[in-house]
Amino acid sequence: MSVLRGLEGQALLAQLRGWALAEGFSQIGVADVDLGSAEAGLQSWLLNGFHGSMDYMARHGLKRARPAELVPGTVRVITARLDYLPRAAPAEWQAAEWQRLSRPAEAVVSIYARGRDYHKVMRNRLQRVADRLAEAVGPFGHRVFTDSAPVLEVELAAKSGIGWRGKHTLALHREGGSMFFLGEIYVDLPLPLTEPVPPHCGSCSACIDVCPTQAIVAPYRLDARRCISYLTIEHDGPIPLELRAAMGNRIYGCDDCQLACPWNKYAQRAPLPDFDARAPLDGATLAELWRWDEAEFLRRTEGSAIRRIGHARWRRNLAVAMGNALRAGVSAEQGEGLREALQSERDAADVLLREHLDWALSQGD
Template identity: 45%
Template sequence: MKDLGARLRAFAQEAGFVKVGICRPDAVPDAGARLGAFVEAGHHGQMAWMGERMAWRGDPRALWPEARSIIMLAESYSPEHDPLEILERRDRAAISVYAQGRDYHDVVKKRLKRVGRWLIEQSPGAEIKVFVDTAPVMEKPLAQAAGLGWQGKHTNLLGRDLGNWVFLGAIFTTLELAPDAPEVEHCGSCRKCLDVCPTNAFPAPFKLDARRCISYLTIEHRGPIPEEFRAALGNRIYGCDDCLAVCPWNKFAVEARDQRLTARDDLRAPALADLAALDDAAFRERFSGSPIKRIGRDRFVRNVAYAIGNSGNPDLAAALAPLRDDSDPAVADAASWALSQLKRI
């Protein structure tokens, strides 16, 4: 299967992936224990799904016993601008780079299926399953085992020839393909990603407490965000890129190849006042085809209210006034908190 593996890499890169690697389903024997410790410590917060099907998540052989090889693929979404610049524009919303374009689940999955179809054409009788961040698959440890990169101190995947702005996809197959050598860690003494975190979400290098992470708080956390973190949110209303943006390995970041993953003009620096006025219908229309849509209007506007409270601009109080009586309690609470912050100015 050596020749097939080489042709597979060539086809996948031609299809748009920036790097491809192969590992065995048993390549990450410690993944289950690491996940168990993470959940046992409560670091997953409200993400109950992380504690479910842990046997599948920790061992690909449990998820699909017939799998003999796992093909890991990386797709770049490197930004064209410095994602930290927006943090200085306090009347504008900071949206995580990955969410400024088309929903990556759709883009990457279609490309994975294209590669999978090609693989079956080359090997009739072979079976495949494709996964993009929605199944109990630990993509980052598998990607390291397949040689794509390593999990940095910020727990995200990065590579010496990739940087860390990448989406990961997986193709499980019944084919026996020659595995690649796993990558090792190259972070050295650098701790820029740890030091830049606004909420100290890393209790130690290579460990994340999601309950303190702005990405988790703005996307996964339901209800009011704890007051201790509200000021640290700044104008970040969907995700946080700080730890990714400061990684020195990004000097080798690969340019994004798919224009659908580049930022939409209306999501680069949207006005907070405009976003605060969105009702459910307007929210759905504006974020059609965007990953932002999945958190719903209420959680989104809750985040916008916190950002307005952190803006230091009393003129934005008018955008908060209607939200004090919002039907969603978390939105109403956020608006009241934000107004109290602006009154202090």
């Protein structure tokens, strides 16, 4: 392959894996750019409105399934897996997370968001891998992505052998579960392809059965409008009344489908300290987080993915969780503290927050 300066493709792929491992990635794959088989499913998902208010999903349309249109000249996509389960996670981490959800006064943040913003971590490390590749083969066309553009990440991961698409729509790996981030490098180099792996979900429907809001409407089909991750992160309007109770004490994201997945007993601990849980986001009570004004919210979430939702949406989520805590029957002392906290903010709240505050206060009646 003259374009690779005489290096054998497989030897270069081995080097690529070594560079990626040095940057903390657990796995590297290479996919071609033919995602035609995914186009019908993407179109159907959009036509059904399952993307909710994520207008950018519809705006980019089929470009997601056409990497060479997104980045002209692309012939391969390097895919990367970065495990994020915190290094200190206990052996029975799934059971520990279910216990968190059973304590209504505790605020639960999705595991991936308890540490540093993965966008920043992955982008920098992927770029360093690309730089190493350029040192080996000379300048080449490429672009790095980390959940930052119209990319069908799971489809590319499946094509390249990073894992298979689970029924919850996330990528799954037999030796890593689903607790990992995906990143991509679009390249104009004809690298050798890596083989996909067969799916291993079988007849299991644990993720579908456990979803609190029944957002997984069919195997491999998610209605984002019902998903707690979408509602607490992407959605900036009122939380639908019929879904509030099911949110429980989840204030940013939801891990239930991953907690229920049998393959996640093999989830790997993060190789990097970046994903260690930050104390305020790991076991704080709803009342403690409610006391953060905007300045403290910004200070506490510096370098965190949580900052992107802003203080107003953060408080909306907390209000719903506090109402759920009141309804769940917390101690008299906790209940009184929650009611006082909610009531004290009502008069100064904007219309959106006030409606959620009133709903929350009504749950303790």
